[in-house]
Every structure is written in structure tokens, then in C-alpha cells.
Amino acid sequence: MTDKLHIQTTINGEEVEFLAAPGQSLLAALRDDLGLTGSKEGCNNGNCGACNVILDGALVNACCVLAPEVNGKQLVTIEGVADGANLHPLQQAFLEHAALQCGICTPGFIVAAKALLEAEPNADEDRIRHWLAGNLCRCTGYDKIVRAVLDGADRMRAATAAS
Amino acid sequence: MQARAYAAPPTLDDALALLAEHGADARVLAGGTDLIIQVRENRRDVGVMVDVKAIRELTEFTFLADGSLRIGAATPCARIYGDSQVARRFPAIIDSASLIGGVQIQSRASLGGNLCNSSPAADSIPTLIALGAIAEIRSKRQEREVLVEAFCTGPGQNVLAADELLVALRIPAPAAHSGAAFQRFIPRNEMDISVTNAAANVTLSADGQTFTAARIAIGAVAPTPLLVPAAGAALVGQPVGEAAIEAAAAASRAAARPITDMRGSADQRRHLAGVLTARVLRTAIERARAS
Numbered sequence A: 001m002t003d004k005l006h007i008q009t010t011i012n013g014e015e016v017e018f019l020a021a022p023g024q025s026l027l028a029a030l031r032d033d034l035g036l037t038g039s040k041e042g043c044n045n046g047n048c049g050a051c052n053v054i055l056d057g058a059l060v061n062a063c064c065v066l067a068p069e070v071n072g073k074q075l076v077t078i079e080g081v082a083d084g085a086n087l088h089p090l091q092q093a094f095l096e097h098a099a100l101q102c103g104i105c106t107p108g109f110i111v112a113a114k115a116l117l118e119a120e121p122n123a124d125e126d127r128i129r130h131w132l133a134g135n136l137c138r139c140t141g142y143d144k145i146v147r148a149v150l151d152g153a154d155r156m157r158a159a160t161a162a163s
Numbered sequence B: 001m002q003a004r005a006y007a008a009p010p011t012l013d014d015a016l017a018l019l020a021e022h023g024a025d026a027r028v029l030a031g032g033t034d035l036i037i038q039v040r041e042n043r044r045d046v047g048v049m050v051d052v053k054a055i056r057e058l059t060e061f062t063f064l065a066d067g068s069l070r071i072g073a074a075t076p077c078a079r080i081y082g083d084s085q086v087a088r089r090f091p092a093i094i095d096s097a098s099l100i101g102g103v104q105i106q107s108r109a110s111l112g113g114n115l116c117n118s119s120p121a122a123d124s125i126p127t128l129i130a131l132g133a134i135a136e137i138r139s140k141r142q143e144r145e146v147l148v149e150a151f152c153t154g155p156g157q158n159v160l161a162a163d164e165l166l167v168a169l170r171i172p173a174p175a176a177h178s179g180a181a182f183q184r185f186i187p188r189n190e191m192d193i194s195v196t197n198a199a200a201n202v203t204l205s206a207d208g209q210t211f212t213a214a215r216i217a218i219g220a221v222a223p224t225p226l227l228v229p230a231a232g233a234a235l236v237g238q239p240v241g242e243a244a245i246e247a248a249a250a251a252s253r254a255a256a257r258p259i260t261d262m263r264g265s266a267d268q269r270r271h272l273a274g275v276l277t278a279r280v281l282r283t284a285i286e287r288a289r290a291s
């Protein structure tokens, strides 16, 4: 028998409470218990990035975090990237550049790119490619993804300049 | 099987009490990038996860008065390579910390976890050995220090008893006119396990022309990362140049006791031990001359 732990955390700006098994992964808690199925399970061993979330400002693989670890922490998941019905500039760029085929990798790439561009709005192509080395895509061949992220970065800079 | 319990003790004493109470049933959780996956894949059974990331001593790094660097065992790589002072004084640490996985791994993976996981191919251990790093170990029973070169005892095995915790790694202040570097060989540019890796730490005479001290370490060529004293001895007193570098590379090839596996053959690894020794030496020399 294992006792579940009571976890309080903030997900996409909202306070959330849930019960977690001691050894449950954050990814399993998000998908199976909290109904946040946007984060994907590609490999479940830290290699693909499909489960990327931002934990207290740091990009992590949710499959390599235990759910109890997020007690008292701030989480951003793919569900928190759009502003209501308005897509985030990166999401819009992914659509327009057709930077996805099956889409399993897409939430991870978008969360990872957002984490980079919020810290380094002027990241260049080399930096973007290096940063995204922990995200795998089996479909697109990566080039369209990199184009979309570069375009998304332009749009994010334009939005900042306009505000 | 999943862990039965999880605890995040707020202090070192609380963590040591948990380890003393649960012994081999407990396991320290740092970044979890090895441990969580090993448990998931049934390669390790853990009853009680003792998350040490709430403990201040384990998650900060400080420069001591004598110029040495003390890195809390659970400090994530990204925090280490993001620090300009570490980058300037200990670039070899940055070489290693920025190669362990991608950014998602580096946000969590610690040098303490890399050392305690004790993989023969771990990318921070040769660097720590070359720099003469010391492991500060605590349990409820005692406090002790072990040189990193004596820490690993076999693949996945080390000197820690079940109730012991690695608190910090202490890296001595770099000597005047010294430089260090780490490199690995992998078949792709990012995100892979070393086929072979190597680190060098050299001290030169004030005019930069003679080796006065040298430590070479190689990894993924034996059951544990290896200090190669013969490679260091081949350099000391010699003029800085390709002849001495080749002698050190030959000593690394001779010290390597590699196996053949899916990542590389024994012959390839022995060859790489020499190639990488020469490469890290050239970078270490450059850094020493620029220091």
C-alpha cells in the first residue's frame, strides 16, 4: 500500500490541488489525473521532449519529474500557451509553416521554444537548433520547425515592441 | 515498481535521519534524470525517495576563501554553466555540464547525481578527477572526504554506504598558469552517451614552455572513469609540444581497458582514448597560456 500525497501547485496561473502517488510521474499526473493531455508521452525516458513543461521557469521533461516534486511550484503546460481563443505567436507560426505532421512532438517544441524565446528573444538559428536538440520529431525533418520558431520569434518581438 | 513513499526533507539532518532509518530501501533523488527512469524501467527498486532539492547546502555553489569552488551535490547543470565566474575559473566544468543531455536534462541533472550514478561513461567524472575534486560525504554516523578518483568502484557502484549522502563536490583553486578541458566522442552532435571521453588539467611554467604538473582522466574505457597517472608523468618536466602530447596519448591508450558494445569496439575506444587525450591537452594548454 502506498499513501497518496496531497499536492498544491499552480498550473498555468491557476491553483490546483491533487493527490499523487509517491512514485507517479508528473506527466502521468497531468494526463491521467488532471485531464491535461496536451503534454505528450513520446518516450517516457527523457529523450524526446514531447512532455516538455516549464517548472519554476526551467524547461523540464515531465516524464523525468515525480508528481510530488511540484508541490508549491509553478507550472506552465502547453494548455497555458494560448491566450484563450487567441493562439500564441509560436502556435500561429507552426500552423502557417505547416511545422507539424502527426503533431505528437508539437506541444513539446512549442513549450521548449517559448521557454527559450522568453529568456532570449533574439536567439538565432544556431541557438534555436542547439536548444531544441532535446526535442525529437519523426515526421517533419526539423527544417519547418526551425523556420516556424524563427518566425514566431519575429512575431514575439513585434508584439513586445508594439506593447 | 514505483516508490512507496516520497519525502523532501528541508534540512541536511532530516535527510540523514531518513537515510539512517530506511537504509538501502531509501534512495536520494537529485534531478532524477537517471533515478526516475531506472525505477520506471525496473532496473532499480526504491522504497523511499528522499528528494534533497529543498536542502540549501546541496543546491548552491560557493567560492571559498582559498579560491576553491564548492558545488552542492544536487545543483542542476544549467545553474552551474550559467554562472560567469565558474565559466571563467573552471571552464572544464562548463565543458562537462553543458554536454550532459539537452536543456531539459540540464535543468535538472546534477554533478552529484552524475557521480553517484557512477556510470563508466559519465561526462562529469573525468573532469572532476582531472581537477582533483573531493567528494564531501555525510551520514548520521560520520563525515568523510573521498577523492573523486577513488569514488567509483564499478559500473553503477561507489563508496557510499546506504545511509550516506554526497553533500558537495569541492574543486581546488586552479594553480597559476594552469588550464583544463573536457571532450567526448559521440556519433552525433548532441544527446548521446560517450563512446569515450577525456579530461586534462595542466600547469605550465611561467613562460608557458614546460609542463610542471598534469592530471589526465579518461572515461568509458574501463569499469570506472580512470585517472591515468602515467599520462601525467609523461608530461611533467617536458617541453610543451606534440612529442610530450603524443607520449601522454600513448599512456592513455595503454591504460584503457575497454569493452566492445553497441556504441563502439574495444579497439576504437582505445584509439579514442589517445585522440581525446591529445585534444583535451591542446585545449588545456591554450587555456593555461591565456590564464
Ligand SMILES: Cc1cc2nc3c(=O)[nH]c(=O)nc-3n(C[C@H](O)[C@H](O)[C@H](O)COP(=O)(O)OP(=O)(O)OC[C@H]3O[C@@H](n4cnc5c(N)ncnc54)[C@H](O)[C@@H]3O)c2cc1C
Pocket: A045, A046, A047, B027, B028, B029, B030, B031, B032, B033, B034, B035, B036, B037, B052, B073, B074, B099, B100, B101, B102, B105, B108, B109, B110, B111, B112, B113, B114, B115, B116, B117, B121, B122, B123, B124, B160, B164, B165, B166, B167, B191, B192, B193, B194
Ligand atoms: C536524455 C538523457 C540524456 C543524458 N545525457 C547524458 C550525457 O550526455 N552525459 C552524462 O554523463 N549523462 C547523461 N544522462 C544521465 C543523467 O542525466 C546524468 O547522469 C545526471 O548527471 C544525473 O544527475 P541527477 O541529478 O539527475 O541524478 P539522479 O537521477 O537524481 O540520481 C542518480 C543516482 O545518484 C544518486 N544520488 C544523486 N544525488 C546523490 C547525493 N547527493 N548523495 C547520494 N546519492 C545521490 C541517486 O540515488 C541515483 O542513484 C542523460 C540522461 C537522459 C535521460
Ligand code: FES
Pocket: A040, A041, A042, A043, A044, A045, A046, A047, A048, A049, A050, A051, A052, A061, A062, A063, A064
Ligand atoms: S516523453 Fe518525456 S522526454 Fe519523451
Ligand code: FES
Pocket: A099, A100, A101, A102, A103, A104, A105, A106, A136, A137, A138, A139, A140
Ligand atoms: S510531427 Fe510527427 S513527430 Fe513531429
